[in-house]
Amino acid sequence: MKPDLHTLGPLIALIALVILGALLNPAFLAPANITNVLARSAFIGMIAVGMTFVITAGGLDLSVGSMAAFLAGIAIIAMNAALPGLGENWGTIIIGMGVAILGGIAAGYLNGALITKARIEPFIVTLGTMGIFRSLVTWLADGGTLSLDYGLRTLYRPVYYGGIGWITWPIIVFALTAMAGEWMMRHSRFGRHVEAIGSNDRVARYSAIDVNRARLLTYMLLGLLVGLATVLYVPRLGSASGGTGVLWELEAIAAVIIGGTALKGGRGRVWGTVVGVLILSLIDNILNLADLVSPYLNGAIQGIIIVLAVVLQREKRTADER
Amino acid sequence: MKRRSLMKSAAIVAVLGLAGGAAVAQQDGEKTIIGVSIPSATHGFMGGLNWHAQDTIDRLGKVYPNLEFVLSTAGDAAKQVSDIEDMMATRNIDALIVLPFESEPLTAPVAAVKKAGKFVTVVDRGLSQEGIEDLYVAGDNTAFGRVAGEYFKENLQPGAKIVVLRGIPTTLDNERVEAFQTALEGSDIEILDMQHGNWNRDDAFTVMQDYLSKYPQIDAVWAADDDMAIGVMEAIAAADRTDEMWVIGGAGMKEIVKRIMEGDPQLPVDVTYPPALISSAIEMTALNFVSGAPMVGRFIIGSQLITPENAEQFYFPDSPF
Numbered sequence: 001m002k003p004d005l006h007t008l009g010p011l012i013a014l015i016a017l018v019i020l021g022a023l024l025n026p027a028f029l030a031p032a033n034i035t036n037v038l039a040r041s042a043f044i045g046m047i048a049v050g051m052t053f054v055i056t057a058g059g060l061d062l063s064v065g066s067m068a069a070f071l072a073g074i075a076i077i078a079m080n081a082a083l084p085g086l087g088e089n090w091g092t093i094i095i096g097m098g099v100a101i102l103g104g105i106a107a108g109y110l111n112g113a114l115i116t117k118a119r120i121e122p123f124i125v126t127l128g129t130m131g132i133f134r135s136l137v138t139w140l141a142d143g144g145t146l147s148l149d150y151g152l153r154t155l156y157r158p159v160y161y162g163g164i165g166w167i168t169w170p171i172i173v174f175a176l177t178a179m180a181g182e183w184m185m186r187h188s189r190f191g192r193h194v195e196a197i198g199s200n201d202r203v204a205r206y207s208a209i210d211v212n213r214a215r216l217l218t219y220m221l222l223g224l225l226v227g228l229a230t231v232l233y234v235p236r237l238g239s240a241s242g243g244t245g246v247l248w249e250l251e252a253i254a255a256v257i258i259g260g261t262a263l264k265g266g267r268g269r270v271w272g273t274v275v276g277v278l279i280l281s282l283i284d285n286i287l288n289l290a291d292l293v294s295p296y297l298n299g300a301i302q303g304i305i306i307v308l309a310v311v312l313q314r315e316k317r318t319a320d321e322r
Numbered sequence: 323m324k325r326r327s328l329m330k331s332a333a334i335v336a337v338l339g340l341a342g343g344a345a346v347a348q349q350d351g352e353k354t355i356i357g358v359s360i361p362s363a364t365h366g367f368m369g370g371l372n373w374h375a376q377d378t379i380d381r382l383g384k385v386y387p388n389l390e391f392v393l394s395t396a397g398d399a400a401k402q403v404s405d406i407e408d409m410m411a412t413r414n415i416d417a418l419i420v421l422p423f424e425s426e427p428l429t430a431p432v433a434a435v436k437k438a439g440k441f442v443t444v445v446d447r448g449l450s451q452e453g454i455e456d457l458y459v460a461g462d463n464t465a466f467g468r469v470a471g472e473y474f475k476e477n478l479q480p481g482a483k484i485v486v487l488r489g490i491p492t493t494l495d496n497e498r499v500e501a502f503q504t505a506l507e508g509s510d511i512e513i514l515d516m517q518h519g520n521w522n523r524d525d526a527f528t529v530m531q532d533y534l535s536k537y538p539q540i541d542a543v544w545a546a547d548d549d550m551a552i553g554v555m556e557a558i559a560a561a562d563r564t565d566e567m568w569v570i571g572g573a574g575m576k577e578i579v580k581r582i583m584e585g586d587p588q589l590p591v592d593v594t595y596p597p598a599l600i601s602s603a604i605e606m607t608a609l610n611f612v613s614g615a616p617m618v619g620r621f622i623i624g625s626q627l628i629t630p631e632n633a634e635q636f637y638f639p640d641s642p643f
Binding site: 025027028030032036040138141142144145161239241242243246284291298 | 529
């Protein structure tokens with residue numbers, strides 16, 4: 001089998017970044033730093049895996065960052081409300097987790113139904129729900145911050161900070177999500193349908209694929225993963241506000257594209273997405289660890305590396321198609 | 323571009339036409355309308371500011387039945403300009419209280435309001451041209467940095483190492499950081515690093531984690547904002563280095579003030595930059611219309627040090643911030 005050049009491009013960029021980081025600061029390869037970077041990537045990572053399915057089916061979801069903030073908000077409110085009745089125990093926390101995950105699926109269903117049933121462009125639908133979710137969380141928080149009860153937080157905290165040795169729970173969940181996503185995209189009927197719809201939805205329809213159902217499912221899957229990311233995000237700072245999850249949607253979309261999934265749909269690469277997410281978090285981490293440039297220029301360096309990673313992949317692709 | 327400026331001048335003409343009518347209406351003893359335009363609640367401090375604005379308006383509306391308030395919040399400078407134009411064109415305001423999203427883009431529209439003969443109060447962020455506003459109410463960014471810097475200088479041993487988290491890159495942030503550095507001059511305290519945490523908990527958490535990986539010795543952190551202080555303390559706790567360093571935030575968030583009241587060793591003090599300054603601005607503008615006293619000039623609210631002894635007077639449990 002020929003090595004897959006599309007995935008090699010971003011992988012080379014990732015390896016180059018790791019080498020650069022290690023050369024610039026020995027602290028880069030310390031287990032504590034690796035844990036930090038991987039755990040940080042987990043939120044965007046899980047969302048980006050879901051986004052890979054949505055984009056591969058020819059869709060787009062701009063609402064995920066706001067959705068995460070909203071889900072974190074309602075999960076915190078639910079846990080604080082359940083506290084007097086249930087007390088400070090895992091039951092209360094499981095209610096919060098359930099609210100986040102079910103809320104995520106419901107929010108994904110809302111997006112998907114508006115797109116497939118009401119036949120509105122995904123860009124417009126999710127731009128609308130992005131504003132709605134963001135306003136709702138600001139409103140729920142009265143413009144301030146929703147904070148989880150202190151005792152519950154102490155109990156819930158290990159979900160972000162604990163784990164098996166230095167491999168914390170967010171890393172484990174992210175890895176499992178990525179593996180499940182890769183399997184679904186490559187080996188399940190759903191994955192093949194998603195790719196078929198993204199390459200040509202008319203042909204897919206003629207091949208007796210239920211196009212609308214599969215599309216709806218991609219948005220619900222994404223909503224579920226946003227909920228899962230929220231479950232891991234809440235114990236980190238124990239709070240949600242209008243400033244939570246800002247621009248997560250763009251980071252997730254960027255990770256998907258860097259990873260080699262086509263924005264026009266039809267070709268999904270879950271492993272590529274994982275590499276893309278890691279590239280994005282590593283750039284941030286390296287810029288913080290090394291005093292290479294003025295912090296004012298951090299955004300510019302990120303922009304250059306994102307574009308370079310995609311250019312690299314593009315050149316390989318044309319060579320491949322020739 | 324052209325169409326835009328045409329629309330703008332049309333709005334100004336409309337406003338000028340209405341201005342004559344306003345003066346007459348006022349003589350008839352009708353309501354005085356005060357427009358309030360502030361940025362929307364995108365982060366903790368602005369959330370607090372929005373809450374105080376709403377609270378003050380509700381209260382003053384009851385005390386002075388002949389005053390009417392129009393509140394609008396904007397997510398960016400362009401929206402704020404439209405809001406102000408709308409207030410002039412459709413609500414015929416007599417006074418404008420504005421916290422400019424950015425100084426430059428708001429200067430000309432606010433100058434137009436002033437030119438139409440309205441009373442103008444500018445809050446916190448000055449306009450880029452002097453002499454437009456009747457009343458200027460602001461916090462003191464230089465003092466904010468200086469008070470924090472002096473605390474570091476007095477409470478750290480020579481040779482101590484500190485890290486700084488900066489806000490969103492703005493003039494306001496620059497003023498604070500420069501004043502902080504000036505206050506530290508002549509001491510033997512080394513600033514290891516200054517990165518932007520954008521007044522955001524998550525960003526501050528990430529930056530602090532990286533500081534902790536990078537520097538084996540950190541004696542204190544100037545988080546410069548209470549939201550950032552929360553993210554910073556979480557990162558320190560996760561790295562198990564809570565006993566090594568203390569953290570100074572800023573603004574006066576209720577959770578932080580409460581911890582200072584309780585004598586938390588990790589949070590010895592806080593520096594105020596009260597979101598309630600919008601209340602002072604609204605009250606003073608209202609007074610200008612209901613009392614004979616002219617309320618013009620500059621009103622600067624100093625930055626104070628919140629210590630465990632005086633923390634109680636800075637604690638507002640009902641405010642969301």
